[in-house]
Amino acid sequence: xxxxxxxxxxxxxxxxxxxxxxxxxxxxxxxxxxxxxxxxxxxxxxxxxxxxxxxxxxxxxxxxxxxxxxxxxxxxxxxxxxxxxxxxxxxxxxxxxxxxxxxxxxxxxxxxxxxxxxxxxxxxxxxxxxxxxxxxxxxxxxxxxxxxxxxxxxxxxxxxxxxxxxxxxxxxxxxxxxxxxxxxxxxxxxxxxxxxxxxxxxxxxxxxxxxxxxxxxxxxxxxxxxxxxxxxxxxxxxxxxxxxxxxxxxxxxxxxxxxxxxxxxxxxxxxxxxxxxxxxx
Amino acid sequence: xxxxxxxxxxxxxxxxxxxxxxxxxxxxxxxxxxxxxxxxxxxxxxxxxxxxxxxxxxxxxxxxxxxxxxxxxxxxxxxxxxxxxxxxxxxxxxxxxxxxxxxxxxxxxxxxxxxxxxxxxxxxxxxxxxxxxxxxxxxxxxxxxxxxxxxxxxxxxxxxxxxxxxxxxxxxxxxxxxxxxxxxxxxxxxxxxxxxxxxxxxxxxxxxxxxxxxxxxxxxxxxxxxxxxxxxxxxxxxxxxxxxxxxxxxxxxxxxxxxxxxxxxxxxxxxxxxxxxxxxxxxxxxxxxxxxxxxxxxxxxxxxxxxxxxxxxxxxxxxxxxxxxxxxxxxxxxxxxxxxxxxxxxxxxxxxxxxxxxxxxxxxxxxxxxxxxxxxxxxxxxxxxxxxxxxxxxxxxxxxxxxxxxxxxxxxxxxxxxxxxxxxxxxxxxxxxxxxxxx
Numbered sequence: 001x002x003x004x005x006x007x008x009x010x011x012x013x014x015x016x017x018x019x020x021x022x023x024x025x026x027x028x029x030x031x032x033x034x035x036x037x038x039x040x041x042x043x044x045x046x047x048x049x050x051x052x053x054x055x056x057x058x059x060x061x062x063x064x065x066x067x068x069x070x071x072x073x074x075x076x077x078x079x080x081x082x083x084x085x086x087x088x089x090x091x092x093x094x095x096x097x098x099x100x101x102x103x104x105x106x107x108x109x110x111x112x113x114x115x116x117x118x119x120x121x122x123x124x125x126x127x128x129x130x131x132x133x134x135x136x137x138x139x140x141x142x143x144x145x146x147x148x149x150x151x152x153x154x155x156x157x158x159x160x161x162x163x164x165x166x167x168x169x170x171x172x173x174x175x176x177x178x179x180x181x182x183x184x185x186x187x188x189x190x191x192x193x194x195x196x197x198x199x200x201x202x203x204x205x206x207x208x209x210x211x212x213x214x215x216x217x218x219x220x221x222x223x224x225x226x227x228x229x230x231x232x233x234x235x236x237x238x239x240x241x242x243x244x245x246x247x248x249x250x251x252x253x254x255x256x257x258x259x260x261x262x263x264x265x266x267x268x269x270x271x272x273x274x275x276x277x278x279x280x281x
Numbered sequence: 282x283x284x285x286x287x288x289x290x291x292x293x294x295x296x297x298x299x300x301x302x303x304x305x306x307x308x309x310x311x312x313x314x315x316x317x318x319x320x321x322x323x324x325x326x327x328x329x330x331x332x333x334x335x336x337x338x339x340x341x342x343x344x345x346x347x348x349x350x351x352x353x354x355x356x357x358x359x360x361x362x363x364x365x366x367x368x369x370x371x372x373x374x375x376x377x378x379x380x381x382x383x384x385x386x387x388x389x390x391x392x393x394x395x396x397x398x399x400x401x402x403x404x405x406x407x408x409x410x411x412x413x414x415x416x417x418x419x420x421x422x423x424x425x426x427x428x429x430x431x432x433x434x435x436x437x438x439x440x441x442x443x444x445x446x447x448x449x450x451x452x453x454x455x456x457x458x459x460x461x462x463x464x465x466x467x468x469x470x471x472x473x474x475x476x477x478x479x480x481x482x483x484x485x486x487x488x489x490x491x492x493x494x495x496x497x498x499x500x501x502x503x504x505x506x507x508x509x510x511x512x513x514x515x516x517x518x519x520x521x522x523x524x525x526x527x528x529x530x531x532x533x534x535x536x537x538x539x540x541x542x543x544x545x546x547x548x549x550x551x552x553x554x555x556x557x558x559x560x561x562x563x564x565x566x567x568x569x570x571x572x573x574x575x576x577x578x579x580x581x582x583x584x585x586x587x588x589x590x591x592x593x594x595x596x597x598x599x600x601x602x603x604x605x606x607x608x609x610x611x612x613x614x615x616x617x618x619x620x621x622x623x624x625x626x627x628x629x630x631x632x633x634x635x636x637x638x639x640x641x642x643x644x645x646x647x648x649x650x651x652x653x654x655x656x657x658x659x660x661x662x663x664x665x666x667x668x669x670x671x672x673x674x675x676x677x678x679x680x681x682x683x684x685x686x687x688x689x690x691x692x693x694x695x696x697x698x699x700x701x702x703x704x705x706x707x708x709x710x711x712x713x714x715x716x717x718x719x720x
Contacts, residue, residue, distance in 0.1 A: 046556050049531035070320065071342075137360055221347055222354075225362040226310045226339035237342035240315040242526055242546055244534075244556060 040250035048246040063251035071234055073255060080230040080259075082145050084213035087152035088206050091160050094153070096202065099164035100194070104173055114165065117158040125155075125218050136223055143225040151223075152213040159212075160205050167201025168194075204270040207263075214260045231256035306337040307596050311365040312352055314345050316583065317549075318416045318623040319367065322604055325612060329603050336596050345471075352588075356381045361590035364597040368412055369471075370403040370582050370655070374672050377411030382586040383594055384409035387602055395607065395627045397647075400582050403655045403667075412584035413605040416546070417625025419568075419649035420479060420578045420669075421642075423533070423551060424540040426564040428452040428459070442480070442508060442569040445540060449516040452539040461516030463538035464509070467525035468688035470680025475579055475669040476542065477687060479568060480505040482576025487659035488671045488708075493717035495708035497683065497701050501572070501660075507697045510690055522692035534558060542568055544581070545625065545649055548642035565645035567652070576658035578649045579669035582625065625650055675715050682707045 040048050042059035067073065102110045132151065133142075141147035171194070179193045195202075217232035224233060235256050238249040264271065313319045319342070326338050341363070343351060352366045356376065368376070376382045387393055393401070393410065400417040404410060422440060429436050432451035437444070449461030465476045478488070486501030496502065513521050516539075518532060530550055532538050534557040541547070554560040568578035585605060587597040603609060607629055613622045619639035622630060624646060630636055631647045640646075658668040665671035670680065683704040690700035713720060 044555075046534065046558070049535065051531075051535060070323070133354065134358065137358060142360060143362055221343070222351070225312070225341045225351075226308075229341070236344050236347065237315055239344040240317075240527070241345040242544065243315075243317050243550065244527065244530060245315065 037250045037253055040247055041254045043247050043250075045244040045247045048250070049244060063247045064255070066248060067238075067252045067255060071237070071252075073234065076229055076231045076234040076256075077259065079145055079148075079228055080214055080232075080256075083148045083152060083228075083230055084210050086145070086149040087156065087213045088209045090149060090153045091156050091209050092202065092206055095157055095160035095164050095205070098161050099168055100190075102161070103165050103168035103171075104176060114162065117161055121158050129222060132219075133223065142223060143228045145228045147223060148219065148228060148230070151219050152216060155216070155219075156209045156212055160209055163205045163208070164198075164201060167198055167205070170201075171197050200270060203267070204272075207267050207271050211260055211264060215257075306335050307593050308337050308339055309364045309593055309596055309600055310339045310341060310362060311367075311600070312341045312343060312348060312363040313367040314348055314583070315342050316416075317621075319583070321613060321617065321621065321623075322415070322609075325609075325616060326604075328612060329600060332603075333596075333599065336600065338600070356588050356590065359590040361588070361592060363588060364591040364593050365600055366586050366588055367415070367583055368586050369584070370400075370580065371471075371667065371670050371672060371676070373404040373412040373584060373586065374406035374666065375674055376586070377406040377409065380589060382411050382588055383591075383598070384411055385413055385587070385598060385601065386410075387413075391602055391606055392629075395629050397626060397628060397650055399580055399650055399653050399655065400626060403580055404582060404584050412582075412586035413601050414582040414584045414626040415605055416623035417580075417582035417650060418545045419580055419625070419646065419653050420476070420543055421545050421548075421568050421645055421649045422540060422542050422566040423547060424448075424564055424566065425452070425536075425538075425559060425562050427562045428539045429564075436564065436566050439567045439574075440569045442483070442571050445542075445569045446508075446512055446516075449512065449540060453516045458537050460518040460532075460538055462512060462540045462542075463518055463524065463529045463532055464513060464521065464542060465525050465529065466513065466517075466521040466688055466691045467523050467528070468681070468684035469525070470670060470677055470684055472525040472684060473688055473691075474680045474684045475581075477506065477509060478669040479577055479579050480509055480571075482659055482668065483569070483571045483573055484508070485572040485660045487661055487663045488676075489663060489665060489712070489717075491662055491664050493664060493712055495679075495705055495712060497705040497708055502701060503697065505571075506687060506690065506701060510697055513691055514693070522688045544579075545642065545646040548646065549620065549624075549640070552641055565642050567645070567649060573660045574652070575654075575660055576668050578653055580650065580653035580655055581669070675711050675717075679708045679711050682711075 036053075039055070041063055042061070043054065043057060044060060044062070047054045047057055102114065136142045136144075136147045175197070176189055176193055179189045184192065214230075215232065216230075217236065220230050220232045221236055224230070235249070235253050238245055238252050313323070323340050323342075330336065330338060348367065349372075352363060352368065354360065355362050366382075368382075373382070377384065396414060397417065400414045401410065404412045404414060422436075422445070424436055426436075429448060429452060432448070434448050434451055436448065445462065451461075453459065453461035465473045467473055481487075481502050484501040484505035486499055486505060487496055490496055518524070518537060524532075526543060526547070529538065529541055529543065530547060533541050533547075533551055536559045548563075548565060551557045551563050552560050557563075570577045585601045587594050587601065591597050605626065607627060610622050610627065610630055614635070619633070619636045622636065624630060624640070624643070631643055637643050653668050655666045655668055655672075663671075665673060670676050686695070686700040686704045689695050690697050712718065
C-alpha cells in the first residue's frame with residue numbers, strides 16, 4: 001500500500017492516479033485507429049494522405065455523398081442485418097441446449113469436447129475455404145445469405161457454447177433439481193428457472209455473436225457476388241489499386257460500423273458482464 | 282358465382298405474373314476493380330440500361346487481389362457467378378488458350394482495328410481477341426521540371442538510367458523531405474516486379490531462356506537489381522520496400538518525389554490540381570533505358586471478358602461492345618470532359634484534338650504504349666510473351682516469391698546476390714515441378 005501524498009487540501013493516491021492515466025492511455029491507443037478513421041472520413045483525398053496528418057481542417061461531407069451515390073448502402077446493410085441476426089438466433093438455438101447438457105449433465109468427456117470445439121477456432125479459415133466453396137456451389141448457395149448464416153453460425157458456435165457453458169456453471173444445479181422435484185417439465189424448467197437466471201449471459205453471448213458476424217469479412221469476400229454482400233464487402237470494394245481512396249474508404253467504414261457501434265454502446269454492460277464470466281473464480 | 286370470380290381472379294393473376302416473369306430483364310453480373318475509370322463506367326452504365334431495357338446490370342467491386350482470386354476460382358470451378366469479368370493482360374491470353382473465356386467478335390462499327398496494336402496483341406492468343414480493353418497503360422518517367430531546372434540539369438525525351446541516377450543525385454534534398462526518385466518496392470508480381478522486370482529487360486536480361494531456365498542470376502539481372510537497390514538507398518524515400526503505386530502517388534502529390542517511373546495512368550492524377558500540390562510542375566519522358574530499349578516500359582490493360590460459364594454471354598458481349606466502344610469514350614467526354622476519358626485503348630482517342638488539349642501526357646503515353654511489344658520484349662530471344670511478366674500460369678507464384686526476396690534486398694535485410702540466388706532457386710523449383718525442364 002502506498003501512502004497517500006498530501007498536496008494542498010487534496011489527498012492524491014499516486015498509484016490510483018497513475019493507474020487511471022495508464023488506463024486512459026491504453027484506451028486512447030486502442031481507440032486511436034477508430035478516431036483516425038472517423039476524422040479521415042471528413043477530409044479530402046489530398047488532406048487524407050498529408051504527412052504529417054492534418055487535424056485542423058474544414059470538414060467535408062463529400063465522401064459520404066459519394067458513397068451514397070455510388071453504392072446501394074442499404075442493400076448491403078440489410079444483408080448484414082439478416083446474416084448477423086440470423087446466425088445469432090440459429091447459434092443460440094444450437095448452443096443453449098449444448099451448453100445446458102454439458103453444464104448440468106457432464107460426462108467424463110465433456111471437457112474434451114469443449115476443448116475440441118475450441119480447437120476448431122485455431123484452424124485458419126482459409127483452410128476450409130475450398131471444401132466450403134465447393135459445397136456452396138453444389139447446393140446452389142453461392143452468393144446467398146443462407147450460406148452466410150450457416151457459416152457464421154458454425155464460426156461462432158465454439159465461443160457461444162463456451163460462454164454459455166461458463167454462464168450455466170455459475171447457476172447452482174440444486175435450483176434446477178428443486179424445480180424438477182416440483183414436477184416441472186424440461187421446457188418449464190428452462191423457461192421459468194434457467195432463462196431468468198441466465199438471461200444476462202445469453203444476451204451477452206448473442207451480442208458478441210452479432211458483433212462478430214457483422215464484422216466478418218473473409219467468407220463474405222469469398223462467397224458472395226452481387227446479391228448477398230454485406231457491409232464488409234462494401235468496405236473492401238473501396239480499396240483501389242490505382243488512385244487515392246483513404247478518405248472514401250474511411251467514410252464507407254464509418255457508415256459500416258456505425259449501426260453496430262451504437263448497438264454495442266447501448267449494450268456494453270451486458271457485453272462486459274458476459275465476457276468476464278467465471279473470471280473471478 | 283363466387284367461385285367463378287375467384288377462379289377468374291386467380292387465373293388472371295397467374296397470367297399477369299407469368300407475363301411479367303417472361304419479360305423479366307436479364308441480370309448481368311459485372312466484376313470489377315475500384316479504379317476511377319471503372320467507377321465512371323458504373324455511373325454511366327444507366328445509358329446502356331436505358332438503351333437495353335431487357336438487360337439489368339449488377340456490379341461487384343472487389344479489391345484487385347481479391348478480384349483476381351475470385352474470378353480465377355469462379356472460372357476454374359465453373360461457378361458462373363459473373364457474366365463480365367475485369368481481367369488483365371496477364372490472364373487474357375492464358376485463360377483464352379485454356380478455353381475459360383470466350384473469344385470476342387465485334388461488328389464493323391466497333392472498329393477493332395482502332396484498338397492500339399500492342400494492347401490488342403497482349404489480349405489475344407492464337408489470333409483471337411479474348412478480352413476487350415477498357416483502359417490501357419504503359420510505364421513512363423514523371424518528373425518535377427522545376428527541380429530538374431533548378432539543379433541545372435535537363436531531361437531528354439528518352440533518358441537513360443545513368444542519367445536518371447545523375448539527376449536524382451542533384452535534386453535530392455533530404456533535409457527538406459524531397460527525394461530524387463521514388464520507385465515501387467512493395468513485394469508482388471504486379472508491384473515491385475513490374476518495375477524491376479522492365480529494368481532487367483533494358484539491362485539486357487530475361488526471365489527465362491529458350492529452354493525455360495530461369496535467368497535470375499545472370500549478369501543483366503545482377504546489374505539491374507544492384508543499380509535499383511543502390512539508387513533507392515541513396516536517393517529514395519525511407520520505407521521504400523513497402524511502397525507501391527498508391528503510396529508513391531501520395532508522396533508525389535505531396536511534392537516529396539523528384540522523379541517517378543510508373544504506370545502512365547498516374548499522369549492523370551499528378552496533373553490534377555484537386556489532388557496534387559505539384560500539378561503544374563510535372564513533365565513526362567519515356568521510361569529510362571540501359572543496354573536496350575526493348576522491354577524498358579511495361580504494357581498493361583484492364584480488359585473485359587466473358588467467362589465460358591456465363592449463362593448470358595450474348596448480353597455480356599453486348600455490354601462489353603458498348604463499354605469499350607468509341608461511343609463510350611465520347612459519352613465520358615461529353616459528361617465528364619476529355620481529361621477523364623479512359624486512355625490507352627484506341628488510336629482515335631489520341632487523334633482527337635480536344636483530348637490532346639485536355640491531357641498533357643497524351644503524346645508521352647501513346648509513344649510509350651506504341652513502343653511496348655509483348656511478343657519481343659527482351660534482348661535475347663525469350664519463349665514467353667509479356668513485357669513485365671511472362672504469360673504462363675506459373676509466373677504469378679514465381680513473381681511473388683522473387684518480389685519478396687528483392688523487397689528484402691531493398692530493405693537491407695539481405696544482399697542483392699543472396700536475394701537473386703534465393704529467387705533463382707525458387708523459380709527453378711517451380712518451373713521444374715511444372716515440367717518445363719528436367720534437371
